[in-house]
Amino acid sequence: MLSIGTLAKRTGTKVQTIRYYEQIGIMPEPGRSEGGQRRYGDEELDRLAFIRHSRQLGFSLEAIRELLDLSDSPERSCAEVDAIAQRQLREVEARIGRLEALRVELRRMIGECDQGQMADCRILQVLRDHEECLTDHDRGGA
Amino acid sequence: MLSIGTLAKRTGTKVQTIRYYEQIGIMPEPGRSEGGQRRYGDEELDRLAFIRHSRQLGFSLEAIRELLDLSDSPERSCAEVDAIAQRQLREVEARIGRLEALRVELRRMIGECDQGQMADCRILQVLRDHEECLTDHDRGGA
DNA sequence: CTTTTTTCTACAGCTACTGTAGGAAACGAA
DNA sequence: TTCGTTTCCTACAGTAGCTGTAGAAAAAAG
Numbered sequence: 001m002l003s004i005g006t007l008a009k010r011t012g013t014k015v016q017t018i019r020y021y022e023q024i025g026i027m028p029e030p031g032r033s034e035g036g037q038r039r040y041g042d043e044e045l046d047r048l049a050f051i052r053h054s055r056q057l058g059f060s061l062e063a064i065r066e067l068l069d070l071s072d073s074p075e076r077s078c079a080e081v082d083a084i085a086q087r088q089l090r091e092v093e094a095r096i097g098r099l100e101a102l103r104v105e106l107r108r109m110i111g112e113c114d115q116g117q118m119a120d121c122r123i124l125q126v127l128r129d130h131e132e133c134l135t136d137h138d139r140g141g142a
Numbered sequence: 143m144l145s146i147g148t149l150a151k152r153t154g155t156k157v158q159t160i161r162y163y164e165q166i167g168i169m170p171e172p173g174r175s176e177g178g179q180r181r182y183g184d185e186e187l188d189r190l191a192f193i194r195h196s197r198q199l200g201f202s203l204e205a206i207r208e209l210l211d212l213s214d215s216p217e218r219s220c221a222e223v224d225a226i227a228q229r230q231l232r233e234v235e236a237r238i239g240r241l242e243a244l245r246v247e248l249r250r251m252i253g254e255c256d257q258g259q260m261a262d263c264r265i266l267q268v269l270r271d272h273e274e275c276l277t278d279h280d281r282g283g284a
Numbered sequence: 285c286t287t288t289t290t291t292c293t294a295c296a297g298c299t300a301c302t303g304t305a306g307g308a309a310a311c312g313a314a
Numbered sequence: 315t316t317c318g319t320t321t322c323c324t325a326c327a328g329t330a331g332c333t334g335t336a337g338a339a340a341a342a343a344g
Contacts, residue, residue: 003341005290015291017332024331035340037291050270057269058244061331071266078263082255085265089248092241099238102200106231110224121220123227124213127199128192145310147321157322159301166300177309179322203300 001031001039011048018048026051026065059088143173143181153190160190168193168207201230 008015021027027048030038047068054064063084070081112122150157163169169190172180189210196206205226212223247268254264 003290004292014333016334019293020332033340035291037340046270054269055331057247058241067266067269071263071270078255078265081263081265082252085248085252085255089245089252092244092248096238096241096245099200099234099241103231103234103238105199106227106234110227110231121213121223123220123223124209127196127209128188128213145321156302158303161324162301175309177322179309197300 001041002045004038004040007040007045007048010045011052013048013052021048021051024061026061026068057088058092059084063088143183144187146180146182149182149187149190152187153194155190155194163190163193166203168203168210199230200234201226205230 002010004015004018007013008018018027022029027044030040030044033039050068051064054067055061059067066084067081070076070084109123109126112126144152146157146160149155150160160169164171169186172182172186175181192210193206196209197203201209208226209223212226251265251268254268
């Protein structure tokens with residue numbers, strides 16, 4: 001039987017996070033010691049490791065809840081699991097795309113900065129320079 | 143004089159977000175109409191556009207607060223602004239790196255799924271398969 | 285037996301907003 | 315001017331996914 005602290009160490013999770021998972025219902029209420037402390041077995045260890053690994057892969061807790069539900073009902077097809085993973089992949093790719101665009105703009109901005117005085121700092125000018133943004137919203141909104 | 147709604151439309155911001163920015167002190171308290179409604183001028187429009195543009199580039203509100211402070215004190219060097227932008231670029235690059243690693247693992251996972259029954263779903267197996275994670279934390283923690 | 289570590293509950297705080305309720309102000313049309 | 319619609323006001327709760335705190339009890343170590 002494992003204490004919450006041991007479980008935490010073994011899975012690289014903080015103790016409060018485990019209690020939080022219990023609170024939101026993705027970890028079960030475990031048994032207790034005589035003194036009222038949580039005691040876990042291997043099943044809970046596996047479940048928590050699954051959750052943490054999925055979190056590391058960027059799955060939301062809601063998606064993980066779905067995955068756990070699916071894995072509890074073996075009569076359903078693997079296709080549903082696949083769909084969740086595909087969705088996750090698409091989200092990751094979208095995020096990468098957005099960040100790459102940011103990187104381009106940041107690099108351009110930084111490249112133009114020649115370490116002069118504030119008055120003509122290119123970075124601030126670029127950030128202040130919202131012409132495109134403004135007209136964007138103007139045309140779009142009105 | 144602009145109403146808060148007009149300012150919102152022009153900058154692509156929600157009305158509540160503007161009030162939130164005022165509350166946390168990165169937008170000033172504006173003048174009011176006779177009836178007590180907020181009225182803005184071009185200075186506030188510029189400031190808000192600066193904030194929104196910076197947010198779109200991934201800067202945190204804290205970083206933006208710094209940038210605004212710096213741009214209010216023109217005697218300081220552009221190098222400080224450059225440092226903030228560089229830091230931001232490094233963060234963006236780190237995030238891209240992490241997401242690319244995720245993408246690799248997700249693709250591998252999905253590739254192995256052959257749409258069979260749950261019992262032998264590769265995706266769930268991969269997610270469940272935490273050997274590496276466990277030993278990682280085991281060796282690292284103990 | 286004493287000291288230190290761990291655990292307990294309950295709650296506040298974090299980022300950056302977003303949404304809601306209930307009411308007042310402003311604006312356009314008749 | 316009156317009506318109806320839209321916008322605005324304040325104040326507060328909620329979102330995701332935790333993290334940190336306080337004060338007390340239980341467990342482990344010496």
